[in-house]
Amino acid sequence: MTAVVAAIGHSGARRLSVLGGLARFALGTFRASSRLTRAGRWVTLRVLISQVRFTALQAIGLVTFLAAILSFLVISQAIRTLGSYGATNYIGTVVVVAIVRELGPLLTALIVVSRSGTAIAAEMATNRVMGEVTALEAMGIDPYIYLVLPRMLGAIISVAALMILFDGVALTSGFLAASLNGMHFSRYRDIVLATLSAKDIWLTLGKGLVFGSAVALFPSYHGLAVKAGPTEIPQAVTRGVVATIVAVFVSSAIFVVVASG
Amino acid sequence: MSGSPVREARPSWLSTALKWGVPDAPPLVYAALDLRDRPDHPDHRFDLTVEAGTAVVAIGDEDSGVGDLGSYALGLRRPISGRVEVFGAPVGALPYYDLLLFRRRIGYHPVGDGLLQNLTLRDNVALPLRFASDHRLAVVDDRVAALVEDFRLRAAAALRPAAANEEDRRRAAIARALALDPDLVVLEAPFDGLTGRAAQDLLDKVRRRDDGSQRAVFVTAQDLVPSVRRMMDRVIKVVDGAAVEEKP
Numbered sequence: 013m014t015a016v017v018a019a020i021g022h023s024g025a026r027r028l029s030v031l032g033g034l035a036r037f038a039l040g041t042f043r044a045s046s047r048l049t050r051a052g053r054w055v056t057l058r059v060l061i062s063q064v065r066f067t068a069l070q071a072i073g074l075v076t077f078l079a080a081i082l083s084f085l086v087i088s089q090a091i092r093t094l095g096s097y098g099a100t101n102y103i104g105t106v107v108v109v110a111i112v113r114e115l116g117p118l119l120t121a122l123i124v125v126s127r128s129g130t131a132i133a134a135e136m137a138t139n140r141v142m143g144e145v146t147a148l149e150a151m152g153i154d155p156y157i158y159l160v161l162p163r164m165l166g167a168i169i170s171v172a173a174l175m176i177l178f179d180g181v182a183l184t185s186g187f188l189a190a191s192l193n194g195m196h197f198s199r200y201r202d203i204v205l206a207t208l209s210a211k212d213i214w215l216t217l218g219k220g221l222v223f224g225s226a227v228a229l230f231p232s233y234h235g236l237a238v239k240a241g242p243t244e245i246p247q248a249v250t251r252g253v254v255a256t257i258v259a260v261f262v263s264s265a266i267f268v269v270v271a272s273g
Numbered sequence: 274m275s276g277s278p279v280r281e282a283r284p285s286w287l288s289t290a291l292k293w294g295v296p297d298a299p300p301l302v303y304a305a306l307d308l309r310d311r312p313d314h315p316d317h318r319f320d321l322t323v324e325a326g327t328a329v330v331a332i333g334d335e336d337s338g339v340g341d342l343g344s345y346a347l348g349l350r351r352p353i354s355g356r357v358e359v360f361g362a363p364v365g366a367l368p369y370y371d372l373l374l375f376r377r378r379i380g381y382h383p384v385g386d387g388l389l390q391n392l393t394l395r396d397n398v399a400l401p402l403r404f405a406s407d408h409r410l411a412v413v414d415d416r417v418a419a420l421v422e423d424f425r426l427r428a429a430a431a432l433r434p435a436a437a438n439e440e441d442r443r444r445a446a447i448a449r450a451l452a453l454d455p456d457l458v459v460l461e462a463p464f465d466g467l468t469g470r471a472a473q474d475l476l477d478k479v480r481r482r483d484d485g486s487q488r489a490v491f492v493t494a495q496d497l498v499p500s501v502r503r504m505m506d507r508v509i510k511v512v513d514g515a516a517v518e519e520k521p
Binding site: 153 | 400405
């Protein structure tokens with residue numbers, strides 16, 4: 013019995029310790045932004061642009077495709093099902109609540125995690141194993157400034173932009189699905205616009221900020237935590253990606269609670 | 274006509290950081306270091322002072338502990354016992370961010386060059402100027418161009434370390450160590466695999482500061498070619514954990 017309690021306690025303490033480490037890591041990254049040098053700002057901006065190109069621009073095709081397919085499927089099924097009950101007015105609720113508020117941000121974050129989260133974790137772990145992090149510290153360069161900050165800013169901008177793209181494509185594709193199922197554009201537009209509110213814009217931006225931060229912070233944290241050597245790199249990537257996915261879902265649930273409060 | 278009062282320029286955070294330490298203290302002091310992790314040999318402690326403007330080399334076998342001296346000087350590791358002072362400041366006791374700032378007074382070449390693999394040699398040289406100085410970008414670019422020229426890196430400047438030859442990588446790593454014109458340079462095995470002439474050329478550049486004065490240089494190595502050895506002011510051999518003075 014004591015052993016069971018001890019095992020639970022040990023596991024809980026380890027998780028709390030990781031959470032504490034993550035909180036310190038996030039704080040260190042935010043503090044780093046105030047210590048950027050003049051030339052460093054320009055270089056960080058260049059790295060940030062390159063990060064946005066890789067994270068957002070190169071993912072536009074995939075996000076557009078998935079948003080169009082998802083919206084087409086959901087709206088087609090919803091119109092048929094709701095139509096049989098004479099409740100097509102609720103199509104706007106399905107579009108806004110299911111796709112714009114929940115599935116859009118979640119799927120966008122998952123796409124970015126699978127493409128960029130893995131790359132960030134692997135890059136950070138490799139930097140650590142190759143001694144490049146120590147080399148930066150030896151030069152008096154804060155690794156948070158050079159490695160983490162541009163990636164975090166890039167991920168926030170990219171995730172927010174891709175979410176807006178996802179929502180736009182989903183609404184357009186929803187119209188296509190609705191018109192194929194006999195709904196006129198003006199009716200679809202009126203129903204959707206009646207359901208959309210300013211809160212949806214704030215929620216999208218808020219989720220972009222939180223999910224984007226998670227997409228960069230968790231993989232960076234687990235990547236830089238590598239100590240043993242190259243064999244630990246795949247494990248760090250797995251830990252970083254899994255932790256990000258959990259964080260995205262948990263924070264999505266928190267958004268629901270906060271938004272409904 | 275009364276002129277406007279002259280306002281003294283507010284010192285930047287970097288210039289404040291560079292003033293840390295004790296004025297006129299020697300650039301580098303190792304006192305009673307235990308390099309061999311042998312508490313039963315209290316007499317075999319490593320003591321060494323690198324005076325301003327001098328070039329000192331510590332030579333020793335792989336297991337002599339000489340390879341740790343560089344990282345002790347940078348505060349990257351702490352010695353088991355004894356103390357290390359850089360410009361009078363106990364580097365091992367400085368908090369992390371203070372230590373980061375303080376390291377900007379020290380140029381460092383780690384074993385195996387420590388170049389960042391995803392940057393070109395030019396960007397590696399520029400790194401400390403961009404992120405560890407408060408110069409404007411135009412000044413940084415001029416300084417990098419001068420270093421690339423001085424270290425004869427023009428042909429290889431656009432290459433990444435993996436595509437460059439060993440001598441160019443070494444030149445870039447040492448140019449990076451000198452980018453901020455530091456008061457003290459610590460070089461770990463900097464001349465391994467280089468010809469005597471290339472090593473002499475590099476050591477000559479390392480010793481000269483931008484204002485023409487001599488810089489304090491501390492080199493650790495397993496061995497040194499005679500021509501480079503003769504350029505040193507002091508040669509120290511680490512024997513059984515203690516420093517033994519030899520002729521340059």
